Amino acid sequence: MGERLDDDRAQEWLLSRAQRHRLSPTQRQIVQRMLGMFPDVAFLSTIEIAEQTGVSQPTVTRLATALGFAGFPEFRTAMREAVLASVPDQRVPASEKQDAIDQEQANVGTLKRVVSGAPMTAAVTALSGSDPLGVVGLRASAALADYFGYFARRVLPSVRVCTDGASLDDDLLQLRHQGASAALFFSMPRYPSGTVAAIRLARRLGMTTVVIADTALLPFADDVDALLVAPVGTGLVFDSHAAGVVLAITLLDAVAAVHPQRTQQRLEAHESLVDRWTHDT
Known part of the structure; x- marks a missing residue:
């Protein structure tokens, strides 16, 4: 699998978490934007995520709480674990077109x-x-x-x-x-x-x-x-x-x-x- 598929597994973790909690429309939009920011989003601060998603820093903090975490640090730790757990021991080089096909196979699998x-x-x-x-x-x-x-x-x-x-x-x-x-x-x-x-x-x-x-x-x-x-x-x-x-x-x-x-x-x-x-x- 290519790098894009590995990121998809971390994205699926966040999406699954979001679907289990009642989020406001704004919070759903933040999660949607964060899904496209993996794996980097797991290593960003609240200020950086706020800037890149177009919301305020307190809004990002409230999202972490809405997702069931005690605060943003716990949320970020969980994201990092999800990202690191998605990294395989060995990577098989693949072209972008092969990556795209792999992604489609994963999409159909869902x-x-x-x-x-x-x-x-x-x-x-x-x-x-x-x-x-x-x-x-x-x-x-x-x-x-x-x-x-x-x-x-x-x-x-x-x-x-x-x-x-x-x-x-x-x-x-x-x-x-x-x-x-x-x-x-x-x-x-x-x-x-x-x-x-x-x-x-x-x-x-x-x-x-x-x-x-x-x-x-x-x-x-x-x-x-x-x-x-x-x-x-x-x-x-x-x-x-x-x-x-x-x-x-x-x-x-x-x-x-x-x-x-x-x-x-x-x-x-x-x-x-x-x-x-x-x-x-």
């Missing part, structure tokens, strides 16, 4: 916990019961929404993919008027303000909000009914959403399994048309 958790069960129940089903993704997340929607149309009665921020409010209102009880949102960094506003609007309209995002520490997590986390690969010039794709198609598989007879009938109807658009070589 989905085992996601798909067996309570939020996944809640998401499947909500999405399988919505007709029509709205699927939302703006900017970088639009591709994920289109991917999910492309296959969802094979097995669900009515699917509407919304990737235009300018018409998103109208789309959600129309979906609700047509009977939609839930909507699926893809929200990857950087989080578009239009996506956050749409999630809140869907909530106000009485729709269950299911969100696939890169972290559990979303600044708008309180507006989400079921949050499914698919970590983003950051080892290349552009973020990789490989884990998001795997999670999306796994979620769709679970939704389709709720009504197996309907799913089978729709898949057979689709297969009957395949000869019209495939080209034999």
Whole structure:
């Protein structure tokens, strides 16, 4: 494994700690920024962390207490132990591209916990019961929404993919008027303000909000009914959403399994048309 994966294990320690405690939105944002500062963050002072995360020194100190530590020194000691425990005895040289692939393998591996958790069960129940089903993704997340929607149309009665921020409010209102009880949102960094506003609007309209995002520490997590986390690969010039794709198609598989007879009938109807658009070589 490369250095990036070793840092990921220390990051997972901090993320796990944060998820076990009730943090304020500001505290969640600090943790989110700290996750990208490993391993250096484990050796910084409160002043240095405050400067690099854009908050005050007392705010950093309060975060340590909120995470269950007696104070910042104890928190920093625990972070250092997590970092040092992640350092292997020998390092295998690897290129940046190899590191990126290693990171993606680790990201996909985290989905085992996601798909067996309570939020996944809640998401499947909500999405399988919505007709029509709205699927939302703006900017970088639009591709994920289109991917999910492309296959969802094979097995669900009515699917509407919304990737235009300018018409998103109208789309959600129309979906609700047509009977939609839930909507699926893809929200990857950087989080578009239009996506956050749409999630809140869907909530106000009485729709269950299911969100696939890169972290559990979303600044708008309180507006989400079921949050499914698919970590983003950051080892290349552009973020990789490989884990998001795997999670999306796994979620769709679970939704389709709720009504197996309907799913089978729709898949057979689709297969009957395949000869019209495939080209034999």
